[in-house]
Amino acid sequence: MDPLKKARGNIREVFTSVQGEGIHVGVRMTFIRFRGCNLSCNYCDTSDAQVMEGPFVHGGKVISNPTSIDFLLENVDADIVTLTGGEPLLQTDFAVNLCKRLRAHGKKNYLDTNATLPDALNALIEYVDFVSLDFKVPTATGRPQLWIEHEECLKIAASKDVFVKLVINENLLPRELETACTIIHKVRDTIPLVIQPVFGEEIPGILEIQKKALESLQNVRIIPQMHKFLNLE
Numbered sequence: 001m002d003p004l005k006k007a008r009g010n011i012r013e014v015f016t017s018v019q020g021e022g023i024h025v026g027v028r029m030t031f032i033r034f035r036g037c038n039l040s041c042n043y044c045d046t047s048d049a050q051v052m053e054g055p056f057v058h059g060g061k062v063i064s065n066p067t068s069i070d071f072l073l074e075n076v077d078a079d080i081v082t083l084t085g086g087e088p089l090l091q092t093d094f095a096v097n098l099c100k101r102l103r104a105h106g107k108k109n110y111l112d113t114n115a116t117l118p119d120a121l122n123a124l125i126e127y128v129d130f131v132s133l134d135f136k137v138p139t140a141t142g143r144p145q146l147w148i149e150h151e152e153c154l155k156i157a158a159s160k161d162v163f164v165k166l167v168i169n170e171n172l173l174p175r176e177l178e179t180a181c182t183i184i185h186k187v188r189d190t191i192p193l194v195i196q197p198v199f200g201e202e203i204p205g206i207l208e209i210q211k212k213a214l215e216s217l218q219n220v221r222i223i224p225q226m227h228k229f230l231n232l233e
Contacts, residue, residue: 007068007069007093007094007097007098008065008066008067008068008069008094009034009065009066009067009069009091009094009095009098010034010035010036010052010053010054010056010065010066010067010091011032011033011034011035011056011065011066011067011072012033012034012035012046012048012049012054012056012057012085012086013031013033013056013057013058014030014031014032014033014058014072014075014076015030015031015233016028016029016030016031016076016077016078017029017031017227017232017233018226018227018230018232019082019110019227020225020226020227020228020230020232021112021132021165021194021196021223021225021226021227022132022163022165022194022196022223023163023192023194023221023223024110024130025223025226026226027080028078028079028080029078029080029081029082029110030075030076030077030078030080030081030082031081031082031084031233032072032081032082032083032084032098033046033049033084033085033086034049034083034084034085034086034087034088034090034091034095035049035051035052035053035054035065035085035086036049036050036051036052036085036086036087036090036091037049037050037051037085037086037087037090037114038087038090038114038116038117039087039114039116039136039141039143040143041136041140041141041142041143041167042140042141042142043140043141043167043169043198043199045199046085046086049085049086050086052090058075066094069094069097069098069101072098073101073102073105076102076105076107079106079107079108080107080108080109080110080129080130081102081107081108081109081110082110082111082112083095083098083099083109083110083111083112083128084112085112087113087114087116087117088111088112088113089113089117089120089121089124090117090120092120092123092124095124096123096124096127099124099127099128100127103127108129108130109127109128109129109130110128110129110130110131110132111124111128111130111131111132112132112134113131113132113133113134113153114134114136115133115134115135115136115146115149115150115153115154116136116146116149116150116153117149117153118149118152118153118156121153121156121157122156125156125157125159125160128160129160129161130160130161130162131157131160131161131162131163132162132163132165133150133153133154133157133162133163133164133165134164134165134167135147135150135164135165135166135180135183136150136167137166137167137168137172137176137180138176139168139169139171139172139173139176140167140168140169140171140172140198141167147179147180147183150180150183151183151186151187154183154184154187154191155187158187158188158191162191163191163192163193163194164180164184164191164192164193164194165194165196166180166193166194166195166196167196167197167198168195168196168197168198168203168209169197169198169201169203170201170202170203170204172203172209174212177209177212177213180193181193181212181213181215181216181217182216184216184217185216185217189216189217189218190218190219191217191219192219192220192221193213193217193219193220193221194221194222194223195209195210195213195220195221195222195223196222196223196224196225197222197224199224199225199228206222207222210222
């Protein structure tokens with residue numbers, strides 16, 4: 001049997017909605033949410049997908065993992081498919097096989113990653129079209145800094161349609177913004193930076209934060225999680 005057909009992975013859910021974050025807001029996509037994450041951010045809104053163990057829930061039914069690519073393909077009804085999580089790069093081989101099959105079916109692949117696993121990203125990058133790199137700000141995540149990993153991932157993804165997402169809260173430090181902007185500028189200053197407030201929180205001086213970022217970058221946008229305002233998945 002074709003090894004691509006045999007590949008299976010641990011998935012939390014698959015559904016079709018509109019992209020609610022970043023520069024592709026409003027675009028219809030099918031989302032495949034992977035199980036497992038190597039981080040645990042304070043603002044995570046998919047904490048049930050952080051663990052690799054657990055079922056795949058679809059159409060009101062609970063399905064045992066691992067899940068086949070054939071089953072996922074049957075439930076893709078948009079031209080762009082987002083691999084999200086959790087963290088898709090923790091299941092690199094499965095993600096590569098899935099993206100190959102999606103490409104064979106004429107689909108474009110959108111990777112949403114926490115930008116901490118450069119080796120895994122390097123293995124997958126050939127098979128994706130769009131990349132959202134989530135630079136993790138310590139004051140928002142409650143996690144140690146990961147700037148070295150973020151920079152390596154951005155270098156790998158720079159040839160793709162890529163943007164950097166910076167989720168922030170009111171505790172953002174000037175040096176965190178400066179570090180993120182410096183990394184992006186070193187790779188290419190035209191790469192978009194999306195400043196995303198933690199949902200439901202007010203960020204005093206957010207326009208000044210954007211203004212400061214625009215001193216070194218050409219494209220800086222403030223975009224909240226629009227799908228939450230629309231009450232969508």
